[in-house]
Amino acid sequence: MSPTTYGLGLFFILFPPRVTCAEFHQSPSLTVKERDHVEVHCSHNDNSLVVMLWYQQKQASPAMTLIGYGYSAQEPNYEGLFAERFQLKRADTLTGSLVISNMTSADSAVYFCAASHTVGGASQAYFGGGTRLTVRESGLLVTPPTVKVLPPSTKECEDRNKKKKKTLVCVATDFYPDHVTVFWRLNGGANITDGVGTDNTALRGNKLYSITSRLRVPAKKWNKASNRFTCTVRFFNGTTDIYVADHINGEEGQGGDGGITTEYYVRSTKTAKLAYSIFIAKSTFYGLVVMALIWKFQRSSDKQM
Known part of the structure; x- marks a missing residue:
């Protein structure tokens, strides 16, 4: 040189x-x-x-x-x-x-x-x-990926600033060659960039490639059943781009920003009615016991007189 x-x-x-x-x-x-x-x-x-x-x-x-x-x-x-x-x-x-x-x-x-x-x-x-x-390489065919979105772990901890986060994982496997791009969307909107972490390069094993991408979202977004999280993998097959996607819906839970659902309201109402019925039954029983004790005490007093 x-x-x-x-x-x-x-x-x-x-x-x-x-x-x-x-x-x-x-x-x-x-x-x-x-x-x-x-x-x-x-x-x-x-x-x-x-x-x-x-x-x-x-x-x-x-x-x-x-x-x-x-x-x-x-x-x-x-x-x-x-x-x-x-x-x-x-x-x-x-x-x-x-x-x-x-x-x-x-x-x-x-x-x-x-x-x-x-x-x-x-x-x-x-x-x-x-x-x-x-x-x-000789003997290897162009193969598009298989894509799967995995839900957050139920044991996922809070982050350091005490804001609850949930991590979704997108796994794309068994593709060749490694011409792929991974992106996330919420409810079909624009590509999400905040909270996304994707492997820098695809990993090769058994001649085919795989890649993973992670999306961290606030728990309140995950705790809304109507939210749909979609992971799309763009794969170039040598002629054109192929798009392979998978999605997962959020799970309704406390802290969701979707308000109280009908199912949650009915379940809560039934629980409240059951608790109230038990309370009334217990109160009635205790009242009868007290009345019986008072009556017994009065009978005992009359006999002594």
């Missing part, structure tokens, strides 16, 4: 990429077979960003590896072995692409397009959102 490209790579490690004004468009998620070739497209809207760079980020590593870079009117520069099967194309200043040929499973990664005013120095780079590329 030349001193210039080494300094460029070090610059992006010390200063993580940020997009502040340039708007990028990259190819969506891609799924291909081994030995195929693929072209990842990229474009942006800033004519002053004359240098286009491409990076590869493997799932097992948070670091990005520079593939190569170039100006629109010059031959691109490649890093190491990337020159053998990787090709950088530039149609003009605003558009370019990365072509990978004779692909293997080792090429599965996220590929980032970036642009800068110059190479090296303190020139800031602007990044696209990345393209997740999966080279499908």
